[in-house]
Amino acid sequence: DVKVTQSSRYLVKRTGEKVFLECVQDMDHENMFWYRQDPGLGLRLIYFSYDVKMKEKGDIPEGYSVSREKKERFSLILESASTNQTSMYLCASRPGLAHEQFFGPGTRLTVL
Amino acid sequence: AQSVTQPDIHITVSEGASLELRCNYSYGATPYLFWYVQSPGQGLQLLLKYFSGDTLVQGIKGFEAEFKRSQSSFNLRKPSVHWSDAAEYFCASPTGTASKLTFGTGTRLQVTL
Numbered sequence: 261d262v263k264v265t266q267s268s269r270y271l272v273k274r275t276g277e278k279v280f281l282e283c284v285q286d287m288d289h290e291n292m293f294w295y296r297q298d299p300g301l302g303l304r305l306i307y308f309s310y311d312v313k314m315k316e317k318g319d320i321p322e323g324y325s326v327s328r329e330k331k332e333r334f335s336l337i338l339e340s341a342s343t344n345q346t347s348m349y350l351c352a353s354r355p356g357l358a359h360e361q362f363f364g365p366g367t368r369l370t371v372l
Numbered sequence: 373a374q375s376v377t378q379p380d381i382h383i384t385v386s387e388g389a390s391l392e393l394r395c396n397y398s399y400g401a402t403p404y405l406f407w408y409v410q411s412p413g414q415g416l417q418l419l420l421k422y423f424s425g426d427t428l429v430q431g432i433k434g435f436e437a438e439f440k441r442s443q444s445s446f447n448l449r450k451p452s453v454h455w456s457d458a459a460e461y462f463c464a465s466p467t468g469t470a471s472k473l474t475f476g477t478g479t480r481l482q483v484t485l
Binding site: 264269293300301302303305308318350352359360361362363364365366368 | 381406408414415416417421423475
């Protein structure tokens, strides 16, 4: 089975802190994605990566950056956390030509 | 723009009753369509997918969905709901050249005993 893991299930940070959310997948998938999930808004794509060191902006990239130094790991970075970034963050991966994405358990981030 | 719409924000059914969750899409060609389920505090799990062929697709946990081109719909059904089915359900479809998934806003299912 594909396994996508995220470094933390719950995280509490203060405004202005730099925050790293880590995602690791064990199935050699080329594509990886970061979403945020908010009530009534569904899932919105922040960034995605289709290869090591490659990244593309999603629908809501402002305030975020990403890093993909190794194929299995995709990090989401909040350079200076703000309260409006309090949300559930979901990571997903997808093999090259497929469409189905496999999701991690999510990280619920609270910024105080 | 391509979109996926879930008209129902919240649905409540009794355990043992049948269930239908609605999903509408807006595309010209035959789309790929997915249903995912998210239990409280968890990530998303794929229930079923439609790519082509048979318009009635079977998924895990006793769920099925029917693709109806004439109605631009891909509704999720289950003949008899169990209390453990209480969760949030998302319809999704790939969009764009990078096959990003576009999600509906979700339908929260509550099951009463």
